[in-house]
Amino acid sequence: MTTTDGPHTVNRRKFIGYLLGGATVVAAADLGLFGRGATADAGELPTLPQPAEIADLSDLLTLAAAPTSQLITVTINDDGTASFELPRTEVGQGITTAAAMLIAEELDLPVDKVHVTLAPARPELLFNQITGGSNTIHAMYTPIRVAAAVAKGALLQAAATVLGDSANKLTSHLGHIVAPDGRRVDYGRLSALAAKEEPEAVEVQLKDEGSHGVVGTPVNRIDALDAVTGTKRFATDLDVADALPTMVCRAPTLNGTPNAVNNADEVRNMPGVTHVATIPTGVAVRAATFGQCIDAVRALDVSWKDGPVAGMSDEDALAGVRAAEAPVPELPAGETVSGDFTFWFRSNSAMDTNSAVADVRDGRAEIWASLKNPNVAQGRIAEAVGVPLNNVTVHVVQGGGSFGRRLFDEPAIEAARISHTMGVPVKLMWHRADDARVGRTHPLATSRIRASYSGDTVLGFQQAHTSVETDFRHGLGDIITAKAADLPAGLGNLPFAQVIFHLTTILPYDFGAVGQSLVETDTRFNTSSMRNIYSPDVRTANELIVDRLAQRMGTDPLEFRLSHLRNGRLRTALETAAEKAEWGKDLPEGVAQGIGVHVEYKGVTACIMEIDCRPETVNRKVRNAVTGPRVTKATMVIDCGRAINPRGVEAQMQGCVNDGIAMTLTSSLHLRDGHFQEASWDNYFYTRQWNTPPELDVVVLESTEPPGGVGEAGVAASAAAAACAYARATGTMPTEFPINHQTLSFEPKPYTPPVPQSPTDGLEHTY
Amino acid sequence: MPEQTFVVNGERVTVDVEDNVRVLWVLRDLLGVTGPKYGCGINVCKACTSHINGKAFNPCAVPVGDLSADDEVTTIEGLPAQAAEEARGDHGLHPMQEAWLERDVVQCGYCQPGQIMAAVALVRKVRDEGRTITDADLDGIRNICRCGTYTRIREAIRDGETRM
Numbered sequence: 001m002t003t004t005d006g007p008h009t010v011n012r013r014k015f016i017g018y019l020l021g022g023a024t025v026v027a028a029a030d031l032g033l034f035g036r037g038a039t040a041d042a043g044e045l046p047t048l049p050q051p052a053e054i055a056d057l058s059d060l061l062t063l064a065a066a067p068t069s070q071l072i073t074v075t076i077n078d079d080g081t082a083s084f085e086l087p088r089t090e091v092g093q094g095i096t097t098a099a100a101m102l103i104a105e106e107l108d109l110p111v112d113k114v115h116v117t118l119a120p121a122r123p124e125l126l127f128n129q130i131t132g133g134s135n136t137i138h139a140m141y142t143p144i145r146v147a148a149a150v151a152k153g154a155l156l157q158a159a160a161t162v163l164g165d166s167a168n169k170l171t172s173h174l175g176h177i178v179a180p181d182g183r184r185v186d187y188g189r190l191s192a193l194a195a196k197e198e199p200e201a202v203e204v205q206l207k208d209e210g211s212h213g214v215v216g217t218p219v220n221r222i223d224a225l226d227a228v229t230g231t232k233r234f235a236t237d238l239d240v241a242d243a244l245p246t247m248v249c250r251a252p253t254l255n256g257t258p259n260a261v262n263n264a265d266e267v268r269n270m271p272g273v274t275h276v277a278t279i280p281t282g283v284a285v286r287a288a289t290f291g292q293c294i295d296a297v298r299a300l301d302v303s304w305k306d307g308p309v310a311g312m313s314d315e316d317a318l319a320g321v322r323a324a325e326a327p328v329p330e331l332p333a334g335e336t337v338s339g340d341f342t343f344w345f346r347s348n349s350a351m352d353t354n355s356a357v358a359d360v361r362d363g364r365a366e367i368w369a370s371l372k373n374p375n376v377a378q379g380r381i382a383e384a385v386g387v388p389l390n391n392v393t394v395h396v397v398q399g400g401g402s403f404g405r406r407l408f409d410e411p412a413i414e415a416a417r418i419s420h421t422m423g424v425p426v427k428l429m430w431h432r433a434d435d436a437r438v439g440r441t442h443p444l445a446t447s448r449i450r451a452s453y454s455g456d457t458v459l460g461f462q463q464a465h466t467s468v469e470t471d472f473r474h475g476l477g478d479i480i481t482a483k484a485a486d487l488p489a490g491l492g493n494l495p496f497a498q499v500i501f502h503l504t505t506i507l508p509y510d511f512g513a514v515g516q517s518l519v520e521t522d523t524r525f526n527t528s529s530m531r532n533i534y535s536p537d538v539r540t541a542n543e544l545i546v547d548r549l550a551q552r553m554g555t556d557p558l559e560f561r562l563s564h565l566r567n568g569r570l571r572t573a574l575e576t577a578a579e580k581a582e583w584g585k586d587l588p589e590g591v592a593q594g595i596g597v598h599v600e601y602k603g604v605t606a607c608i609m610e611i612d613c614r615p616e617t618v619n620r621k622v623r624n625a626v627t628g629p630r631v632t633k634a635t636m637v638i639d640c641g642r643a644i645n646p647r648g649v650e651a652q653m654q655g656c657v658n659d660g661i662a663m664t665l666t667s668s669l670h671l672r673d674g675h676f677q678e679a680s681w682d683n684y685f686y687t688r689q690w691n692t693p694p695e696l697d698v699v700v701l702e703s704t705e706p707p708g709g710v711g712e713a714g715v716a717a718s719a720a721a722a723a724c725a726y727a728r729a730t731g732t733m734p735t736e737f738p739i740n741h742q743t744l745s746f747e748p749k750p751y752t753p754p755v756p757q758s759p760t761d762g763l764e765h766t767y
Numbered sequence: 768m769p770e771q772t773f774v775v776n777g778e779r780v781t782v783d784v785e786d787n788v789r790v791l792w793v794l795r796d797l798l799g800v801t802g803p804k805y806g807c808g809i810n811v812c813k814a815c816t817s818h819i820n821g822k823a824f825n826p827c828a829v830p831v832g833d834l835s836a837d838d839e840v841t842t843i844e845g846l847p848a849q850a851a852e853e854a855r856g857d858h859g860l861h862p863m864q865e866a867w868l869e870r871d872v873v874q875c876g877y878c879q880p881g882q883i884m885a886a887v888a889l890v891r892k893v894r895d896e897g898r899t900i901t902d903a904d905l906d907g908i909r910n911i912c913r914c915g916t917y918t919r920i921r922e923a924i925r926d927g928e929t930r931m
Binding site: 221226227229231245294349350351352398399403622658686756761763765 | 805920
């Protein structure tokens with residue numbers, strides 16, 4: 001095995017940045033120099049590099065971001081703190097903390113003296129304000145450091161005047177510039193002295209990454225104190241004058257629309273209710289409390305026009321996908337292994353439901369929402385309410401989770417329409433039932449794999465993935481179309497989903513003639529990516545077939561993988577995981593380990609799960625809960641390149657493990673009669689405490705590769721590991737996911753009224 | 768409109784609102800106490816978990832008319848004051864909140880006020896039963912976290928138990 005160093009290993013630390021004019025130090029970075037490179041390992045029967053190894057999704061996002069990176073600025077305040085407006089959205093993934101660490105490192109300032117806020121929609125940033133593809137740190141690693149280094153240089157220059165010494169003799173220490181004789185001056189005092197009247201270009205040298213003292217060390221989240229004291233503000237916590245609670249009554253079929261409201265006056269006279277208004281997606285009510293909104297929504301008598309999937313079940317949707325399947329390509333002659341897998345609809349509903357505050361009056365619109373794509377939202381809001389773009393202000397609020405949801409802007413558009421129609425400010429919150437039933441889903445898909453082998457050599461591996469359309473209309477598509485024409489392998493001619501599929505899909509084994517293809521069909525559902533895009537499904541199917549190949553050849557699953565991997569980083573990760581998880585240890589019948597590995601987001605993950613499928617475990621009882629097989633131990637190893645905050649990386653891997661378990665074992669949506677049945681958390685079985693692994697080990701490998709993404713990186717390996725462990729524990733390869741989809745584990749709530757009433761017996765359940 | 772009087776975080780409040788409005792909305796929409804979060808409105812996600820007279824409850828499932836003037840509602844905002852001053856930690860917070868910070872449990876943070884309030888009640892409950900937290904107790908926690916912070920929640924609860 002050899003590793004080819006890419007250009008990112010060149011030690012390039014000198015950059016040009018800018019000092020902008022102003023009353024204090026405002027430093028900007030304009031260079032879009034990013035580490036790029038590919039690794040290729042020699043193997044006995046090499047597979048040609050797949051498109052994602054030449055230029056992956058992260059590369060594209062990074063390239064598209066480069067021309068406007070100069071607008072990233074770090075400001076030194078007169079109290080000695082630094083401020084940075086991050087043109088991305090924090091939804092739990094930890095990017096505000098990572099950004100603060102990068103600035104603290106380069107400025108030599110304690111992390112708690114760096115204030116990171118989220119930038120509002122800034123149209124001048126063009127497409128450099130999308131939070132997606134786990135790309136933030138990869139794209140921002142250099143620009144943020146350059147801006148901070150420029151600021152530091154200005155402080156040193158100003159200190160030279162104050163301290164009467166040449167700047168190169170001065171040093172910094174945690175917010176002070178220090179002279180050789182020990183005299184010191186703090187950043188706050190220097191901030192005004194170092195300010196420039198006119199913009200000025202300066203050359204800076206970044207700190208040697210080997211000397212980093214903050215970056216690479218475990219740091220707690222900068223928003224943790226606010227979160228544990230209840231003062232962290234999400235959209236529905238905002239106190240915007242007169243923005244009263246607002247909810248929408250929705251149709252009993254997915255994406256149905258209102259024909260007529262038969263009792264608007266009656267509802268308008270209900271306690272607390274101020275307004276009732278019809279909008280394209282339903283009937284909105286505004287009241288003094290959300291409880292009164294729920295009452296009003298339940299009381300509304302609306303006649304509806306059916307949505308486009310009225311009457312359909314998910315079996316019908318599956319039949320549509322089956323009909324769109326293309327033949328799996330021919331394989332080299334040999335013995336064959338095959339598998340057909342179904343992945344049902346899964347919900348990416350976050351804890352913080354779709355919500356937005358909107359004030360659209362007098363030709364102006366002001367919106368507050370958690371938006372990962374605020375520039376696109378700004379344009380769409382302008383269009384929706386007929387207000388010029390310049391009069392639309394979009395404030396980006398931290399989100400209580402995203403999982404794909406906040407790439408889209410429907411709550412912001414809806415809130416804007418409602419405020420515009422009612423003529424008053426509104427605080428729109430989707431009821432959980434709406435968020436679960438109408439909110440976006442990971443699309444239903446099938447994956448068919450055929451592999452052929454001779455002796456102990458895999459000759460070919462073909463995968464045909466077919467899916468309900470994955471919606472990328474959130475604007476990512478604009479970047480892709482702008483860059484896709486430059487892509488190798490003829491990708492420029494393929495539609496967005498094809499491009500994204502091929503930019504994120506890597507089979508990391510030397511399996512001879514490898515092919516992976518995507519067909520998408522059926523645009524009637526509300527879909528999106530879900531903490532990762534295609535990979536959890538694609539890799540789960542892959543790894544199950546890998547295990548089957550190993551079994552046919554009489555080889556241990558670990559040995560088989562190690563002898564066919566064509567990625568050195570992944571080999572190290574898998575070997576580490578195997579050692580940590582004690583791969584191959586004696587386990588009782590019905591308990592087994594399984595392996596999943598993955599390459600994406602500029603990094604690699606290897607996961608080993610141990611699952612208990614014994615009847616006493618599977619049939620354990622928890623009130624109103626799905627139990628089933630239990631993953632009793634999970635080991636996740638990640639090489640994400642240089643880890644900015646290993647503690648944050650560990651946290652993301654823990655979350656990814658729980659997502660993977662849910663996707664494989666317990667969580668799906670059931671479409672019946674034109675609507676999803678799941679209406680709340682007692683219907684949708686995301687991993688809970690009774691299903692989470694009691695033992696969960698995460699190893700963050702040391703790496704000198706450029707920093708990659710971590711928020712989604714571990715889901716695919718986790719989902720695959722859970723599936724492979726289940727197959728080995730039960731002796732049966734599962735072919736549909738989650739494995740319990742055919743069992744409906746709850747009694748569906750009514751569709752009319754569309755939201756359930758809150759219970760009144762809470763005082764009987766205290767503890 | 769009926770007047771509703773009860774105690775929130777040590778302070779007696781009176782609100783004009785109908786009896787059937789659930790306490791969650793009175794707290795959030797009328798009193799501006801936004802620590803308890805909405806996650807379902809039907810007492811299944813537990814994001815709004817708070818305390819009533821020292822016990823965990825879910826204000827989304829209690830009509831405000833059911834509260835009496837002396838009922839004491841404690842939300843995450845009032846939790847630090849529930850710990851004796853000498854029991855509070857480096858940040859002046861309740862020991863369970865301090866454990867949460869120490870373990871860096873939070874990701875998006877939305878469910879965490881409810882998780883912490885549930886954890887405090889759980890520790891009190893098992894202590895009243897003369898025992899300590901078991902794996903089964905942790906498995907039985909119903910508060911959902913969509914970021915999947917369960918491992919650190921379990922660690923923090925055990926840590927917080929020793930601090931409480």
